[in-house]
Amino acid sequence: MLASFIFFTFMAMAMGSPVPSTIWRPHHRDGSNFFSSLTGTCSLNMSSIPSAANFTSTLPTPTGQRLQYVAVGRGIQNYTCDSSDPTATPAPVGAIAALYNANCVVQNYAYMIDKIPDLLLQFSVNSTKDEILASDSPNLLGHHRFGNSTTAVFDLNTASHEYGEVVAHKADSMKAPNISPAGQSPSANGAVAWLYLLPSAESTADTTSVYRTHTAGGSAPATCEGQKGGTLSVEYAALYWFFKK
Ligand SMILES: *[C@@H]1O[C@H](CO)[C@@H](O)[C@H](O)[C@H]1NC(C)=O
Ligand SMILES: *[C@@H]1O[C@H](CO)[C@@H](O)[C@H](O)[C@H]1NC(C)=O
Ligand SMILES: *[C@@H]1O[C@H](CO)[C@@H](O)[C@H](O)[C@H]1NC(C)=O
Ligand SMILES: *[C@@H]1O[C@H](CO)[C@@H](O)[C@H](O)[C@H]1NC(C)=O
Ligand SMILES: *[C@@H]1O[C@H](CO)[C@@H](O)[C@H](O)[C@H]1NC(C)=O
Numbered sequence: 001m002l003a004s005f006i007f008f009t010f011m012a013m014a015m016g017s018p019v020p021s022t023i024w025r026p027h028h029r030d031g032s033n034f035f036s037s038l039t040g041t042c043s044l045n046m047s048s049i050p051s052a053a054n055f056t057s058t059l060p061t062p063t064g065q066r067l068q069y070v071a072v073g074r075g076i077q078n079y080t081c082d083s084s085d086p087t088a089t090p091a092p093v094g095a096i097a098a099l100y101n102a103n104c105v106v107q108n109y110a111y112m113i114d115k116i117p118d119l120l121l122q123f124s125v126n127s128t129k130d131e132i133l134a135s136d137s138p139n140l141l142g143h144h145r146f147g148n149s150t151t152a153v154f155d156l157n158t159a160s161h162e163y164g165e166v167v168a169h170k171a172d173s174m175k176a177p178n179i180s181p182a183g184q185s186p187s188a189n190g191a192v193a194w195l196y197l198l199p200s201a202e203s204t205a206d207t208t209s210v211y212r213t214h215t216a217g218g219s220a221p222a223t224c225e226g227q228k229g230g231t232l233s234v235e236y237a238a239l240y241w242f243f244k245k
Pocket of ligand 1: 045066
């Protein structure tokens with residue numbers, strides 16, 4: 001570490017400039033810095049999703065907006081089934097997820113971010129509504145739930161910060177890419193769609209758009225056959241990108 005500090009100091013002096021802290025901090029060279037650079041406070045303020053994040057989508061681009069937060073969402077998608085009709089399609093009735101702040105991963109290791117939903121889906125969550133909503137951690141950005149069947153709520157107020165609440169509606173969507181993780185067995189029904197959401201007047205946060213991408217799992221079975229009726233919960237993970245003007 002000292003050697004690289006000396007090296008970069010030398011390089012910076014040779015280039016006639018003071019040492020920018022982003023150069024001599026050897027994020028990509030020193031293992032001891034790896035974990036500390038995954039957490040902490042990273043203010044993104046980027047004008048687009050970095051290409052290293054492997055964001056290839058047909059959703060509208062966030063023109064004139066800046067990246068505010070990136071979160072990994074981990075939770076459940078709920079569906080209901082009409083138990084009297086085994087050929088019926090499960091109907092979506094919302095989702096509940098904990099949102100973990102991944103700003104520093106995007107800032108320091110953008111090329112890893114698209115792998116994280118798949119990774120997190122390997123760990124089970126406490127999957128009742130109260131347990132997910134009660135979850136707290138220093139890295140929690142907030143929680144995601146539904147106000148009603150068409151209204152997504154991103155509550156970005158936690159024990160440690162008050163970023164407001166984004167109340168949003170689906171403005172566009174695309175099928176998840178074929179390579180997306182299908183989900184946990186025995187509910188490997190496919191990855192839920194990628195979404196573009198726009199906030200409504202009820203929002204109290206300054207967010208101007210939200211993307212749900214890199215989904216893993218979350219889809220319902222094709223039919224209600226074998227379901228006992230009532231709520232069917234399918235575990236999922238995804239990335240959420242919050243932009244503001
Ligand atoms: C974000 O970047 C824009 C454009 O460079 C700049 O005008 C703005 O002050 C920045 N905001 C923050 C909070 O750094
Ligand atoms: C990027 O994502 C696309 C699908 O969205 C996939 O086909 C491709 O393999 C990914 N590239 C990398 C480097 O992961
Ligand atoms: C799940 O919830 C139970 C009861 O609330 C708690 O004891 C347990 O530690 C939780 N597990 C995880 C992985 O959070
Ligand atoms: C979703 O299902 C879970 C149980 O799996 C339940 O705790 C929660 O209340 C349900 N939420 C909605 C909105 O249906
Ligand atoms: C769902 O909630 C939104 C926002 O609160 C509201 O504008 C809309 O009318 C509601 N829709 C239904 C069907 O209740």
